[in-house]
Ligand code: 13P
């Protein structure tokens with residue numbers, strides 16, 4: 001049991017889940033949860049997915065209220081896509097260190113230095129940054145988004161330098177890169193992979209492109225230090241697909257540890273091992289079962305986005321949804 005689950009000792013999972021679902025039905029709410037959420041919240045949600053899947057759900061829902069169990073930029077994206085819905089987040093402080101690494105003013109100054117460049121922003125950015133961008137992308141479609149931009153066009157890619165390196169490798173394009181990072185993924189290092197492989201030499205490796213170790217792992221695989229046919233750099237949804245297709249019995253997973261729960265539920269016959277047990281996003285884990293209940297009970301923590309900012313950001317997000 002995780003700390004967050006232990007915060008509601010008087011209510012077992014079933015009683016809590018029944019209350020959450022019945023309150024959601026009363027207020028015509030849909031509960032969306034990111035794959036890095038604690039297991040109870042993943043299980044009670046109407047839909048659990050990665051950033052791209054959740055954006056698609058938010059755009060398509062006919063519920064009056066969206067309760068977003070994820071971080072603030074994701075709830076903002078839902079609000080931009082569904083401006084007539086009420087969007088709630090169980091904890092307003094659930095931010096993202098990667099999204100905080102660039103502001104709208106910084107992006108405007110960067111664009112001034114590169115007139116005519118196309119701006120591709122990872123969805124892990126504020127609404128204000130999205131409003132200054134031409135395309136959004138997630139780890140699931142960053143490569144396809146860059147491929148959709150005519151060759152020869154200068155591209156400003158932000159804010160994750162490790163995802164940028166992955167996109168450069170996959171597309172063969174040179175990008176201008178904002179040097180931000182996610183502290184959780186950046187903290188998963190090459191030594192973690194080597195230690196885990198020494199322990200489980202037959203395991204397959206799945207590595208999220210935001211990880212500090214992703215470039216090094218690709219280099220190690222190409223120089224024979226890691227098994228090339230068992231080393232895969234994959235988005236969150238890519239990991240779920242690969243886990244269904246692989247015949248490996250054991251898989252080492254380099255990403256936020258919340259995904260391990262989803263992988264285990266989806267593929268109970270396989271063993272999933274965290275590359276680094278400390279890869280826990282404290283912002284994602286601010287969304288606790290009791291805060292979800294309070295948000296539904298009291299209809300609190302509404303996410304709003306300035307209409308002009310939302311209108312400008314929507315185009316970049318809709319392009320992201322349309323690609324890949
Ligand atoms: P996705 O793989 O869902 O794009 O998310 C990565 C991440 O770090 C979300 O905060």
Ligand code: SF4
Pocket residue numbers: 071095096097098099124182183184185256281282283284
């Ligand atoms: Fe942001 Fe990293 Fe947490 Fe994702 S895991 S929400 S990128 S801090």
